[in-house]
Amino acid sequence: MKATNTNNPEYFHKVVDCQYACPAHTPVPEYIRLIAAGRYTDAYMVNWESNVFPGILGRTCDRPCEPVCRRGRVEEEAVAICRLKRVAADNKDEVSHLLPKAPLEGNGKRVALIGAGPASLTVARDLAPLGYQLDLYDDQPLGGGFMRSQIPVFRLPPEVLDEEVNFILDMGIKQHFQTYVSSLKSILQQGYDAVFVGTGAPRGSDLDIPGREACEKSIHVGIDWLASVAFEHTAKIGKRVLVLGGGNTAMDCCRTARRLGGDDVKVVVRSEFARMKASPWEIEDAVAEDIPIINNHVPKEFVHEDGVLKGMRFTVVNVVYDADGKRELVPTGEEVFFEADEVIIAIGQDNAFPWIERDLGIEFGKWDMPVVDKTTFQSSLKKVFFGGDAAFGPENIITAVAHGHQAAISIDLFLKEGRVDQRPAPGVTLVSQKMGVHEWSYDSEVSTDDRYPVPHVSKEKALKDRKVEVELGFDPSVAYQEAERCLNCDVQTVFTTSKCIECDGCVDICPTDCINFIDNNDEPALRESLRRPARNQDQDLYVSTALPQTQRVMVKDENVCLHCGLCAERCPTGAWDMQRFFYSVTKAGSPCKQSSPLMTSS
Amino acid sequence: MTYVKPSFRHPEAPINDLGRTRQDYEGGLSTLCAGCGHDSISAAIIDACFELNIEPHKVAKLSGIGCSSKTPAYFLSGSHSFNSVHGRMPSVATGANLANRDLIYIGISGDGDTASIGLGQFAHVVRRNLNMTYIVENNGCYGLTKGQDSATMDTGSPNKKGDINMYSPIDLARLAIEIGATFVGRSFSGDKQQLIPLIKAAISHRGFALLDVVSPCVTFNNHSESTKSYEYVRGANSGMPVDFVPMRQEITATYDSGATCEVCMHDGSVVRLYKQDNDYDIEDRQSALEATSHYAREGKILTGLLYIQRDSEELHDVLGTARRPLNSMTEQQLCPGSRFLDSINAGLR
Numbered sequence: 001m002k003a004t005n006t007n008n009p010e011y012f013h014k015v016v017d018c019q020y021a022c023p024a025h026t027p028v029p030e031y032i033r034l035i036a037a038g039r040y041t042d043a044y045m046v047n048w049e050s051n052v053f054p055g056i057l058g059r060t061c062d063r064p065c066e067p068v069c070r071r072g073r074v075e076e077e078a079v080a081i082c083r084l085k086r087v088a089a090d091n092k093d094e095v096s097h098l099l100p101k102a103p104l105e106g107n108g109k110r111v112a113l114i115g116a117g118p119a120s121l122t123v124a125r126d127l128a129p130l131g132y133q134l135d136l137y138d139d140q141p142l143g144g145g146f147m148r149s150q151i152p153v154f155r156l157p158p159e160v161l162d163e164e165v166n167f168i169l170d171m172g173i174k175q176h177f178q179t180y181v182s183s184l185k186s187i188l189q190q191g192y193d194a195v196f197v198g199t200g201a202p203r204g205s206d207l208d209i210p211g212r213e214a215c216e217k218s219i220h221v222g223i224d225w226l227a228s229v230a231f232e233h234t235a236k237i238g239k240r241v242l243v244l245g246g247g248n249t250a251m252d253c254c255r256t257a258r259r260l261g262g263d264d265v266k267v268v269v270r271s272e273f274a275r276m277k278a279s280p281w282e283i284e285d286a287v288a289e290d291i292p293i294i295n296n297h298v299p300k301e302f303v304h305e306d307g308v309l310k311g312m313r314f315t316v317v318n319v320v321y322d323a324d325g326k327r328e329l330v331p332t333g334e335e336v337f338f339e340a341d342e343v344i345i346a347i348g349q350d351n352a353f354p355w356i357e358r359d360l361g362i363e364f365g366k367w368d369m370p371v372v373d374k375t376t377f378q379s380s381l382k383k384v385f386f387g388g389d390a391a392f393g394p395e396n397i398i399t400a401v402a403h404g405h406q407a408a409i410s411i412d413l414f415l416k417e418g419r420v421d422q423r424p425a426p427g428v429t430l431v432s433q434k435m436g437v438h439e440w441s442y443d444s445e446v447s448t449d450d451r452y453p454v455p456h457v458s459k460e461k462a463l464k465d466r467k468v469e470v471e472l473g474f475d476p477s478v479a480y481q482e483a484e485r486c487l488n489c490d491v492q493t494v495f496t497t498s499k500c501i502e503c504d505g506c507v508d509i510c511p512t513d514c515i516n517f518i519d520n521n522d523e524p525a526l527r528e529s530l531r532r533p534a535r536n537q538d539q540d541l542y543v544s545t546a547l548p549q550t551q552r553v554m555v556k557d558e559n560v561c562l563h564c565g566l567c568a569e570r571c572p573t574g575a576w577d578m579q580r581f582f583y584s585v586t587k588a589g590s591p592c593k594q595s596s597p598l599m600t601s602s
Numbered sequence: 603m604t605y606v607k608p609s610f611r612h613p614e615a616p617i618n619d620l621g622r623t624r625q626d627y628e629g630g631l632s633t634l635c636a637g638c639g640h641d642s643i644s645a646a647i648i649d650a651c652f653e654l655n656i657e658p659h660k661v662a663k664l665s666g667i668g669c670s671s672k673t674p675a676y677f678l679s680g681s682h683s684f685n686s687v688h689g690r691m692p693s694v695a696t697g698a699n700l701a702n703r704d705l706i707y708i709g710i711s712g713d714g715d716t717a718s719i720g721l722g723q724f725a726h727v728v729r730r731n732l733n734m735t736y737i738v739e740n741n742g743c744y745g746l747t748k749g750q751d752s753a754t755m756d757t758g759s760p761n762k763k764g765d766i767n768m769y770s771p772i773d774l775a776r777l778a779i780e781i782g783a784t785f786v787g788r789s790f791s792g793d794k795q796q797l798i799p800l801i802k803a804a805i806s807h808r809g810f811a812l813l814d815v816v817s818p819c820v821t822f823n824n825h826s827e828s829t830k831s832y833e834y835v836r837g838a839n840s841g842m843p844v845d846f847v848p849m850r851q852e853i854t855a856t857y858d859s860g861a862t863c864e865v866c867m868h869d870g871s872v873v874r875l876y877k878q879d880n881d882y883d884i885e886d887r888q889s890a891l892e893a894t895s896h897y898a899r900e901g902k903i904l905t906g907l908l909y910i911q912r913d914s915e916e917l918h919d920v921l922g923t924a925r926r927p928l929n930s931m932t933e934q935q936l937c938p939g940s941r942f943l944d945s946i947n948a949g950l951r
Contacts, residue, residue, distance in 0.1 A: 073613065074610045074613065075610065438605040445606050445608075446606075446608035446609075446610060448608070448609055448610070501637065501820075501824070501832045501833070502792060502832060502836075503637040503638075503639065503642070503792065503818070503820065503832055504641075504642045504645070504791070504792060504794070505636055505637045505638070505641060505642075507642075507645075508641050508642055508644070508645035509607070509632075509641070511607055511608045511609075511610060511611055512610065512611060512612045513611075513612045513615065514612075532612045532614060532615065533614075535614075549832065549833055549836050550836060560610075560612055560613065562608050562610055564607075564608050566607060569605060569636065570636045570637065570641075571636060571637065572635065572636040572637025572820045573637070
């Protein structure tokens with residue numbers, strides 16, 4: 001195998017599994033250390049720089065970071081990254097003086113942002129400090145987009161949402177709320193230098209089965225119904241409610257229904273439990289509120305008497321996979337009837353661009369989606385950019401934020417240089433953490449605590465009032481203990497071949513047998529010949545150049561390295577060192593050579 | 603202070619026939635200097651015992667004084683252990699072994715503890731053929747007292763300050779062969795591929811087994827002029843690769859070059875040695891002495907299994923002691939009463 005090129009920042013970035021998996025590449029271990037140190041405001045700002053909505057995401061994020069957390073490979077459960085983020089947001093001091101401001105004099109360029117959700121707000125957050133005039137359009141009365149209309153208040157209190165949305169709106173954004181944009185042409189005619197489309201995926205899928213039309217007033221489309229509850233147009237629901245669908249929207253619908261008068265709320269899902277799209281923790285929370293999840297039931301018809309809904313009939317199926325892994329729902333012949341006063345359909349959502357004229361030069365492709373560049377987010381009409389769910393279909397908030405940052409870079413490059421293809425490199429620092437004998441500037445001791453559960457309010461209290469937040473968040477002492485579970489994967493094991501005397505000290509001490517000194521070979525052979533074969537192909541091997549004494553190579557399997565620093569502790573020559581790797585995605589307007597204060601604080 | 607070994611281990615770490623993991627054979631965290639060869643030997647002992655499926659409580663670790671003699675604290679924390687007086691580990695081992703012949707005895711000593719203060723005790727435990735594994739962690743200096751030359755330091759090899767050693771070294775392996783040892787091996791702490799099978803073979807050997815293991819002292823004797831440094835030993839090492847094949851296991855070769863010889867141990871396991879030349883007979887004392895001195899003259903260090911005498915009589919055989927350990931006998935058996943004492947006394951009149 002060729003020696004690992006650690007000068008490529010992506011090598012060490014990949015070792016930080018959580019950060020690598022985060023679409024916005026939030027430096028997770030960095031802010032977890034700050035939380036452990038009680039520096040909540042600093043932890044909040046590390047987050048805010050990267051993901052713009054720490055308080056919101058600390059409650060609602062889809063957490064792509066947690067399933068990949070190294071802790072989950074070493075023991076049972078990942079670090080509660082998401083809930084730690086909330087601790088930073090809940091305990092921070094005043095931050096307004098730390099936020100960037102719009103300059104007094106603008107740069108003369110005007111950008112329209114269509115939709116006031118996370119993608120557009122991120123674009124605004126990145127472009128406002130650069131002097132752009134930003135016009136934000138949304139048909140809702142307040143900013144936040146789907147974060148406001150789709151996420152129930154018992155998961156995301158409005159104060160939290162308002163605070164973080166206002167941080168951005170207060171940068172001098174021109175707000176055009178309760179303004180439905182019905183024509184992109186008319187926006188373009190207003191002479192904007194660029195337009196960003198962050199309108200999400202606003203159309204809930206419907207279910208075209210017998211009885212649907214006759215029972216119109218008792219059947220709701222999930223995302224519309226949630227919005228109507230959010231804006232207080234709907235305040236109650238029937239006693240018996242069926243929610244169709246297995247995603248997070250279905251979970252939000254059923255739990256909201258429980259709070260609006262639904263005593264007997266059931267979730268009915270076509271597929272099997274294991275294949276449900278909802279996050280496991282959201283399913284858990286629904287089940288905890290006495291909501292049964294009924295799987296393998298395919299809706300057949302709405303049963304009604306003269307337009308009055310009586311219930312629904314379902315076909316029970318077996319899920320069968322063919323040789324190619326393709327799923328088939330095979331009816332068992334059994335049919336089931338569930339009584340219901342109202343039904344909520346939450347089986348998916350789609351994009352809809354009826355307001356974009358098709359003769360503007362924006363190319364539309366498969367499924368009537370605009371053709372958008374995956375890196376630059378530019379459409380075929382060069383001044384129009386897309387991001388968030390509007391770009392490639394429904395994802396989540398953190399993905400929308402990541403899109404927003406990249407689109408902002410593109411808009412800034414497009415308006416300054418006329419081209420968007422040369423992207424700025426990430427900001428990277430790599431600094432030794434050694435402070436003395438047995439002393440490292442990070443807490444290298446590995447906690448063996450199990451994951452701490454987040455406390456909830458009592459079910460009685462939660463179900464009585466839709467506005468009571470269910471999760472209470474960690475208190476600072478539990479937060480500290482949970483933060484200590486983080487393995488500090490960003491503190492990298494850095495190997496210097498020329499210093500190694502091959503004493504095997506690191507091999508002998510490594511608790512998880514990651515380090516090997518062996519004859520070089522090709523990667524598959526090398527993976528098998530290690531002391532503990534490296535069979536997790538997603539994790540890289542760190543390979544040195546040939547060693548001075550024996551011409552062997554050092555091979556480290558990154559998979560279950562605890563970053564405990566014992567290899568460096570045991571190394572007599574300093575060939576191993578623990579170095580903190582800070583990786584930040586460069587934002588619009590900031591050339592990579594300019595580092596933020598947070599990056600130099602080590 | 604962050605110097606704590608985490609308790610997490612590799613999730614796919616193997617389990618041996620006893621259902622134990624390697625972790626069950628570990629000890630406390632070493633307090634030796636970073637990079638000390640002794641820690642590699644401790645790790646090799648852990649691997650050997652884990653792979654031999656030895657119950658930790660069936661092992662007794664014995665040591666004298668010195669850096670080497672501290673190491674029993676760093677492996678097999680579930681075993682019996684006795685950290686004895688400087689150079690007197692052989693006496694304690696002899697007493698323990700006579701009292702309980704069922705335990706596996708692993709003695710750990712250094713070049714000071716064995717070749718200087720303990721040379722007298724060492725010579726006698728060798729000639730008595732006590733059933734034990736005696737490992738000398740040999741670094742050519744007194745590491746615990748600031749690195750003075752030891753009795754195994756080669757003539758002409760300078761210490762860290764630059765003072766040249768004027769005296770001739772004691773070659774413990776050759777000495778042991780000379781005075782009747784029945785198993786003598788030499789190895790290098792930086793070559794676990796050879797060291798682990800050698801330790802396994804030594805443990806399996808019935809009788810006294812000496813392993814003289816060159817183990818560089820990183821702090822005092824790893825400089826460029828030293829003949830006990832990692833770099834020098836790597837260059838001078840004429841390693842005879844060793845395989846240890848436990849009983850009831852198919853014999854497959856790990857190495858493929860050189861002349862091989864296979865030695866069947868008394869328990870049915872097989873030691874396979876890949877010799878440097880065909881004339882060398884490791885079951886012939888004279889041949890072993892000639893080979894080691896030949897390599898020494900060439901400035902090389904011959905490592906591997908140097909000499910073995912199978913089917914020797916160990917101390918219990920010579921003394922005709924009871925077959926069971928004393929702690930498994932009743933008071934009646936251990937103290938048969940004055941009638942027996944009288945008859946013994948009568949036999950002496």
